[in-house]
Amino acid sequence: MPEYPEIHSRAREMKLALVTRSFTNIEVVQPRCLNLPKTRFIHELVGAKVLDVGHKGKWLMVETTKGWLLLNLGMGGELLLVTRATLPKKYRLLFDLDDGSCFAVNFWWFGYAHYVATGELDRHEMTARLGPNALPITVEDLGRMISGRRGGVKSFLIDQSNIAGIGNAYVHDILFLARLHPLRTLDTLSTEDVTRLAEAIHKGLQPSADKGGAFYEVNIHGQGGGFTGDDILIGYKEGKDCPNCGTKIEKIKTGGTSSFICPQCQKLS
DNA sequence: CGGGCTGTTGACTC
DNA sequence: AGAGTCAACAGCCC
Numbered sequence: 001m002p003e004y005p006e007i008h009s010r011a012r013e014m015k016l017a018l019v020t021r022s023f024t025n026i027e028v029v030q031p032r033c034l035n036l037p038k039t040r041f042i043h044e045l046v047g048a049k050v051l052d053v054g055h056k057g058k059w060l061m062v063e064t065t066k067g068w069l070l071l072n073l074g075m076g077g078e079l080l081l082v083t084r085a086t087l088p089k090k091y092r093l094l095f096d097l098d099d100g101s102c103f104a105v106n107f108w109w110f111g112y113a114h115y116v117a118t119g120e121l122d123r124h125e126m127t128a129r130l131g132p133n134a135l136p137i138t139v140e141d142l143g144r145m146i147s148g149r150r151g152g153v154k155s156f157l158i159d160q161s162n163i164a165g166i167g168n169a170y171v172h173d174i175l176f177l178a179r180l181h182p183l184r185t186l187d188t189l190s191t192e193d194v195t196r197l198a199e200a201i202h203k204g205l206q207p208s209a210d211k212g213g214a215f216y217e218v219n220i221h222g223q224g225g226g227f228t229g230d231d232i233l234i235g236y237k238e239g240k241d242c243p244n245c246g247t248k249i250e251k252i253k254t255g256g257t258s259s260f261i262c263p264q265c266q267k268l269s
Numbered sequence: 270c271g272g273g274c275t276g277t278t279g280a281c282t283c
Numbered sequence: 284a285g286a287g288t289c290a291a292c293a294g295c296c297c
Contacts, residue, residue: 001276032291060275075276075293108293109276126278160278168276243284255286258275 002073004134004165005208006217007055010079013220015053017081018103022049023064024077025096033107035114044115045069045095056130058110063195068116070127077107081220103220105140134165135205139198146186146194153197154182154254155191166201169214172235172260175203181268182252182259207231234260 002010026046031038040112048064055061060079062069072080082102087094091104093113105113116124132141154175155174157166166174175182177200180193189197208214211226218224233243238251244264252259 075280108276110291110293112278126271149284155286158277256288 001075001167001169002077002213002217003058003167003266005170005211006213006225007058007060007073007151007165008135008209009213009219009225011053011055011060013017014062014079014103018050018062018097020049020054022047022098023095024098025097027085027094027096028092029094030092032108032109033111033113035112041113041115044117055133056127057133057160058167059130059164059238061127062133064074067118068121068124069113070112070114070116070124071105072112072126073107074111075108076217077105077111078218079220080104080106080218080222083220129142129161130164131160131162131222132164134163135199135209137198137201139195142198142201143191143194146189149186151186152182152254153180153184153186154257154259155176156186157201158257163201168257169235170204173233174200175259176200176234176262177203181261181266183268234262236260 023045024082026042028042029033034041035165044067045064048066050062052063058072060071062071065211073158082088083100084102087102088104088106091106095103098105112267114124119168125155133233154171156162157171157174158168178193178197180197208227208231212219213225214227215224215229234249237249238260240249242249242265244262245264247262247264249260250263252261
């Protein structure tokens with residue numbers, strides 16, 4: 001599940017590998033992930049030269065001379081820099097580059113590859129309504145966003161229109177670091193809680209971003225990330241000891257998703 | 270073999 | 284506003 005640390009790392013790798021390269025040919029295996037008919041998508045981007053690669057939350061933003069290529073990997077996928085001789089078994093899109101290499105894009109069916117014309121980014125609703133990127137967020141930003149709201153803190157954090165980049169993998173450790181129960185409501189948070197939450201967002205994402213993302217995701221060269229199971233504090237560690245107090249970590253249902261908490265460190269009231 | 274679970278997002282409902 | 288459910292149908296686990 002690629003979230004901020006993985007997407008941030010992929011964007012950095014793609015920037016190094018793709019800037020100044022041109023797409024000489026594009027193959028679309030799964031047209032349903034596009035926002036345009038296949039032939040038009042290909043027409044718009046063939047011949048485009050990559051100018052820059054960045055990201056907004058979980059969306060990769062590839063800026064080219066002919067417009068934007070926007071990628072969302074959904075629940076998982078691989079972005080691989082390969083050659084025609086080393087193609088992966090599965091890919092949904094393939095971009096041949098002018099140096100003979102290929103950029104292969106694979107994801108589960110609910111990923112997206114969208115084309116947006118230069119200057120029209122604000123008309124792309126799925127990215128236009130994203131909140132600010134999670135990592136650079138400040139205590140002041142967060143306080144402003146939370147004030148006057150009443151929903152649960154977990155649903156707030158993973159709602160991309162509030163903050164972009166946090167998903168249901170990193171949110172467990174973020175809430176643990178903030179000592180907040182996922183179902184705590186925003187109107188019950190003290191100034192100290194908000195301060196700790198802002199710090200926790202940073203502490204929960206930065207180490208993984210620095211290590212190239214989680215071990216279960218691969219970079220564009222096919223190598224796993226350096227953020228290992230040992231680096232994860234409590235997420236997906238049901239039954240293990242809380243690193244803070246030793247209490248057994250619990251898995252609980254929080255609305256539509258599961259959460260991992262230390263029942264001692266993250267009390268609801 | 271098959272059912273249950275998971276992750277993302279938008280649409281939709283209450 | 285916010286919470287819940289569903290649908291888009293892959294892969295893993297038991």
